[in-house]
Amino acid sequence: MAERRLLVLFGSQTGTAQDTAERIGREAKRRHLRCRVEALDSCDVANLIHEPLVVFVCATTGQGDPPDNMKMFWRFLFRKNLPAGSLCQLDYAVLGLGDSSYPKFNFVAKKLHKRLLQLGANPLLPVALGDDQHDLGPDAVVDPWLTALWDKILALYPLPPGLEIISPDVRLPPKYTLHYLPEDSPHPDSDLLQPTAPRAAPCELHPFAARVVSNQRVTAQSHFQDVRLIEFDIAGSGITFSAGDVVMVQPQNCPEDVQQFCQLLCLEPHRRFVLEPTEPGTSLPPLLPQPCTIQYLVTHYLDISCVPRRSFFELLAFFSTNELEREKLQEFSSAQGQEELYSYCNRPRRTTLEAMWDFPHTTCAIPADYLLDLIPRIRPRAFSIASSMLADPERMQILVAVVRYKTRLSKPRRGLCSTWLASLNPEQGDVRVPLWVKKGGMKFPADPATPVIMIGPGTGVAPFRAAIQERVALGRRGNCLFFGCRHKSKDFYCQTEWEELVTKGLLTLFTAFSRDQEEKVYVQHRIRENGRLVWELLSSGNAHVYLAG
Template identity: 90%
Template sequence: MGERKLLVLFGSQTGTAEDTAERIGREAKRRHFQCRVEALDSYEVANLINELLVVFVCATTGQGDPPDNMKMFWRFLFRKNLPLGSLCQLDYAVLGLGDSSYPKFNFVAKKLHKRVLQLGGNPLLPVALGDDQHDLGPDAVVDPWLLALWDKILTLYPVPPGLEIISPDARLPPKYTLHYLAEDSPHPDSDLRQPAAPRAVPSELHPFAARVLSNQRVTAESHFQDVRLIEFDVTGSGITFNAGDVMMIQPQNCPEDVQQFCQLLRLDPDRRFVLKPTEPGTSLPALLPQPCTIRHLVTHYLDISCVPRRSFFELLSYFSTNELEREKLQEFSSAQGQEELYSYCNRPRRTTLEALWDFPHTTCAVPPEYLLDLIPRIRPRAFSIASSMLAHPDRIQILVAVVRYKTRLSKPRCGLCSTWLASLNPEQGDVRVPLWVKKGGMKFPADPETPVIMIGPGTGVAPFRAAIQERVAQGRGGNYLFFGCRQKSKDFYCQAEWEELVTKGFLTLFTAFSRDQEEKIYVQHRIQENRRLVWELLSSRSAHVYLAG
């Protein structure tokens, strides 16, 4: 029998695969495995040839693409020069998370399973294909697959003599211990929010604190949708980008929610602490300063506005001293209670903070060191860049639709990032937002003679505004834009700008205002009306077509 070490590697875009990987990590600890859970791109992939037991958990994004935090691993794994028997000592299993309404359902998991097999790996089980479309979500596949996986693993790596599997009723230790500092310990002078001066190009680990220059509403006050054109100053950041690239923003919780959370959990927001890993080899959260205040942890790190997952209720149940609350929490974390949990959480989009309100006896008993196990980190949000550096050097503009909608809960649901961005007022001083840029999926033609047909209803027009600005700055014509919105007078974003470009001969514009007449008119109707032109551009001039929405 080999050493009882298990490595769980995940590729996760929205956090579901990471949450499942952490679940496998907890189950491994109950079976006395030394277990590490890591993002695929944080793992030194060349060490894979030395691993004996690995479980891969990966999501599929976009059109069959790997998540951002496994892209480097993916490129390495598919290198042609890897020897075919290089992973012959590896026992492995692959768990995929996807959505069967997409044509490339779980494409990444299937391809990964096949490639590791090709390199000599020994599959413990067939690849599992979790499906968001199932009534019970991915857990309908994950739960039985994990039972089979542990049966298989314990046959190969039995629990050592004298030890027993730790009961599911026993609470595992937290990932980190939290050590409060004395009130009079020296304070570092820096503002916790200000990242260090960028050493390299800004990234998720080293975002650039960009100053907000303007925050302008581009829809009429009477329009139901608040849409903002926001401009940032990136002078000195080293950021460069092209049309089609994406700006990433690290949002934060609003002060009212942070205050409520601290009151509920009886935390002093100004207490300072340091984190220490419970097990050697566990790395500290990269985005948290050390030392840190409770206020900074809750404002910038804990996603108290996300819809809580099953694992949240499972861990919460261990702290419950109230029988009624504990029973409900255990029901939500059981396989049988998933329909009930969906109705409570997902359907009304109830937030983590609201769920904590509903379990007050349990919430005030949560030990602070478990906060990082209980609540996931705030994930960065992506926005298409809506400007060109050629037109606006050292500036980035984005078009943001403020997310706000009603469910059966009395309080309207609000998007964390868009609501925060809309609240920023650059006239009230030096307002900064942590951001970085990553390559987008849209590439515009290098040949200046190639016409471009862009179809961008609503805020989908953002990347096309960047492309048109870029092409106009290069003196290129052949720009055709189909733009759609509800009403010309209310949500025709950047109207004056488009009309000026039309006058100057740089742009051919087709608009569809769906609510300005009896019958609804959309961009597809305008395309149909202009089918001869569209066909001529495609067939005779090899035009490129782009669609965003």
């Protein structure tokens, strides 16, 4: 009998595709299939020729781009020299997750499906296109598609004699077992964020702990929006960047939330533990030290401030000893309850921690072993770099708008990363932020004679500040910036800097302060007013135009 094994590969930018892939993994276990769930770039693509059955779960990001954790796979798969029948033994299915308000809706899933067909693979089902815009979200497509998928898979790989599908009412074992160490066991002083000279350029698995040099508010105190210009010391990091590149920052939960979480779940923050995979062959979470403290796990790893997904409530229902709470949790995890879940969670942006407060009987019964199944890891956040290495090779700056807004919940919503960054005070000692750099999508012209027109309202001006610093250092003129904000006196970031460059003839600057006069004025009005200059730069100067914000 053919070996009953399934490989689930995901390309995920925000975690939704990974969450869906893990759901498929759980459903495979209920059908007694040997199943691995991996990011596409973690899997050795050359081994695909030995895989009998693969399900691909892929998001589409940006303008039809593959997520970061499948870019190497994508490049490999589209190599011209791959033989046409190289995947003829592979049965596969592709599930796409996208948003139909974008022109390249589910572009990655469609293109992947087509390429696998070209390489001779056999589709079990037509490609599924989950849509965020649907009233019930992507699950409106995912649920019926999965039902059809399991029918196909069980026809090819029937259940072994004497085995039945494990009922959805039965709780599956956790991915890891958490073993507490005796309180008196010796523990070496290990701080993951010791700044060390890296062997290679910093990356997600090995970030650089950059010292915060300054954290300056660049909007007036009376202005509703708090925007920060934050400077990091990157000396000795091996980091290099150019204008248009992006810095990835790994944030952490605030101490109050960590304390509340530990109290709710009756966890002792300073207890140390080691993780052991339940199934042999499962790798340990790469970003967690072994041994680790509960405090470190909750501060640096568990995303307790994210909006919980359907899978969170599904698993939570298993721990509930309270009938009312269990009924509600089961409703939230059912296909019929998705509209209600959206109103409870997504619309008001309720956090995982707040949802746990609403189910106190259940929360205090959560076994620590299941924490990593229940709560996803904190994802890094991307910021455009707002400075040039040519201005200072040992420093990097970012412009951060602190996210804060109201929903129907009494407590204002706060962005995890921007709030944490704004709270850092370098005057209170050695404050460090784990970060690494990624190539950005914005490339500035190599020819020094090519003028650039940059349109950057608000914090969208960040990459253009880097570009202008870079071009000025290289002696390039032809820098034209359209900048927009609300008030000249309140949120005109880097005003003095721009004005100095204008005086020196190194920058042409047009500003639009939308609220400083009765009729609102935006950057598009300034572009129209200066249409002749813009046209001249485009037609005779071959200017490049950039827009951010």
